[in-house]
Each structure stands twice: as structure tokens, then as C-alpha cells.
Amino acid sequence: MQTEKVTKHIVNWLIEYATKAGVNGFVIGISGGIDSAVTSTLCAETGLKVLCLEMPIHQEENQVSRAQEHIAQLKERYTNISSKNINLTTVFDAFDNLLPDEASSDKVALSMANTRARLRMSTLYYFAGIHSLLVCGTGNKIEDFGVGFFTKYGDGGVDLSPIADLMKSEVYKVGEYLKVPESILKAKPTDGLFGDSRTDEDQIGASYDELEWAMKMIAQGKTVDEFDGRAKKVIEIYLQRHKANKHKMVEIPVCKIPEELIN
Template identity: 65%
Template sequence: MSQKNNTLHIEKTVDFIVNWLKTYAENAKVNGFVVGVSGGIDSAVTSTLCAMTGFKTICIELPIHQAISQVNRKKEHISQLKNRFENVESLSIDLTSTFEEFKKNVPESEKIDKFNLSLANSRSRLRMTTLYYIAGIHGLLVAGTGNKVEDFGVGFYTKYGDGGVDLSPIADLMKSEVYQIGRFLRVPQSILEAVPTDGLFGDDRSDEDQLGASYDELEWAMLQAEQGKEAASFEGRDLEIFNIYKRLNLANQHKMKPIPVCEIPKELRQI
């Protein structure tokens, strides 16, 4: 796997995204943004970009059996943001008891893998519901935190969970570019060095454990696919990575395409 050449102009890109967010908020006639902060790089960068607009930005912690390391990272980030930007506010809403009550009231399944995955996705959807509640009472937009590899490459997000947002400021940035911007924005070092994880399973599994490849590898595979390369072009680990990417991309197309609508033929309508 060869190294990728990245020519992103960081400072100009930051200015472009911040202006894009400001223009969108002004046109939508809203007061600002809500961001779910997880302790990871994507939400740290997104919340910083929102804060830089000058619009009200509420950073929300939504723990559900959260690992203490994740809790500490997001608290560090939010504290830093509030010190840097007067327009930043924060809330912490512990959804652990809500999630546990939900578990008591839904049927279990003998298919334990699917059961656990459904529960993990339910965590994300509870968080989405809470973000929209806060956004609604304050007249704000929910800012998405997905990057390009997750959102349009392998579909590594929860449909109507962290995928349920009003706008996506970093969804055209590769993961490596998000890290570059994070360093430029002075995101805490603890977040820059943390192993990426969605934190939805209550254990220490990383995104790479779930996906079977690192973000650098998947980013490489995504670029190869965009260039029209096929599996026959690769061998060894490169072939394995490329096949992982293609499999995940195909399996998650339902997340990336518009909701299919059954369009009724004109001849079936009585006029």
C-alpha cells in the first residue's frame, strides 16, 4: 500500500468550512449548532469549527456506560473550547438509565450478534433523539461528525443515529485530513493520540477491530476504487484491504443512497 499524497490547504479549508457553516445558519435563520461530543477526533474538530462561527454552539456529552478514558477526553476538549470561545456552552445528559430501561422493554434475540448490534445502534439513536430535543428547544441545527471514509466509503455509522443530522461539515474530508485539521485547531493531544472507537458496545473494541482495516488502509482503498481500480490490480494485504472496503461499501449502500420511494404510475391514479 503506497502512501497517499495529500495537498489539502488546511488553513483555507478551515476558513471555507466555517464560512459554509455561518452561511447555512444565517439562511436557515437558526441560532447555532448542537454537537454530540464523544472524545474522538471527528466530534472534536466539528465542534471547534462550529464554535469558530461565533454562533451559539452547545457541546453535549451523552454517556451510556461510557469508558472513563472517553469521558475524560471529551471533558478536556469541552473545557478547552469554553475557555477559547464565549459562544460555547455544554450539557451532560447521562442516558445510561434510559438505555437500561429500553433494554428491559424490548425482546431479546437468540441471534446474539445481531441482538448486540441492534442494541449498539439503539445507543446511537437514543443520542440522536436527545440531540434533536436540545436543538429544538434552542433553535439550533444538529451538526454531523462523520468523515468521508465513514459516511461515503464504508458506511460506518448508525442509520438515524449518528447519521441523523441537519448538516455535515466534515463529510468531504478523509480521516487523515480530519487529523491534520485537528492539529491545526489545537485539539487536545489526548484526542489526537486516541485509538478511534465508536464506543457503542461498552468494551474496548476499536473501529479497526470492527472494520478489519485501519482508516489509513480504508482511505487508500477508497482512493483506489474512485480511480476505477479492480481487485485484480492488487495482491497480499493490499488485496485484502481492497476487498474489505468493497464489501463494506456494497453492504452499506442503503445508508448512502436516498430512501427508495415507491412511485405510483400515473395510470393507477384516477383523475
């Protein structure tokens, strides 16, 4: 990958999109992970206004510290950065306490994890509305179009997605080029939605390098029966996730009414 040229291409795309939309810039949630760090730095490179939001909900301390380190670095390097810390923990707890216990603990845990992402999405759009900003997505290609590892109408609820055509490994390359903090480059990826230290790999069962490989194999027309051992297992994980989360990656289905039933 021609990292410098790819970076400049994304920055120019962001500028063009924001200009056509007639907005002041971008608002983005900062998690302490590589995707939000790279995306926010790309937005900073545009010279347009960038509002970085920390939105902790029972967050692990190392995630909070990495987010704060990144925002501090952005403010040192760029003059168009502002930030706010909106602690959503009490809002999340209040909502949690209102809900009846109607399902297994695993299903409740997953549903509440997705609720965290949706509370953050609502917060981002609040600030986008009052400051005339676009909500900038942080999803990469393997998450958004491979295994669907994001929350529908949560972190998937955005106005534009500047890194969604980059594999996770390519996001890291852009991050190195943009001089993202070393602590973020070295941290194991996590969605931070469960209030503990579980990583993305813990949840998915495969690393991003493995998933990227599987995505490429499927794109080449390979089938699961052509592999064995760990390779077969990774392909199975990829296909299962892709199938289960396909509804996130396609347009919302609309029931079309036949003309003869209307006229």
C-alpha cells in the same frame, strides 16, 4: 491540503447555512474522538451559539475524560460554548430490559449499539428544537461515503455535515491546526457504542489509512483482482462494507405509482 484555507471555508459555510436557516447556532454530541472535537471547534469558530452534549451510555472512562477535556478547552478558548451532560445509561438500560431476546447475541449486541446512537440523536434533536439550533454531524468522507460506518438515523441523523468531504487523515490535519487536545489526536478511533475498548479498526478489519487508499483505488477504476496479499484483503473489506451499507448513503427509495394507476 491547504489546511488553513479549508478550515476557513468550512467555518464560512457553517455561518452561511445557519444564517439562511434562521437558527441560533449548533448542537453537537461530544464523544471524546477526533471527529466530534474538530467539528465542534469549527462550529465554535463561527461565533454562533454552540451547545456541546455529553451523552454517556456505559462509557469507557478514557472516552469520558477526553470529552470533558475537550469541552473545558473549548470554554477556555471561546465565549459562545455551553455544555450539558445527559447520562442516558438508565434510559438505555430500561429500553434494553423491555425487549424480548429474539436473536443471536451478536445481532442483539449490534442492534443495541445502534440503539445507543439513536437515543443520542433523539436527545440532540430535543435540545435543537428548544434552543433553535441545527444538529451538526461529525461523519467524515470514508465513514459516510466509503464504508458506511455510522448508524442510520443515529449519528447519521443530522441537519448538516461540515467534515463529510474530508478524509480521516485530513480531519486530523484540521484538528492539529485547530489545536484539538493532544489526547484526542493520539487516541485510537472508536465509535464507543459497545461499552468496551474496541476500536474502529477492530470492528472494520482495516485502518483508516488503508480504507482511504482503497477508496482512492476504486475511484480510479481498479479491481480487486489487480491486488494480492494485504492490499487485496483491504480492497475486499472496503467493497464488502460499501456494498452492505449502500442503503445508508443513498436517498430513501420511494415507490413511484404509474400515472395510469392514479388517474
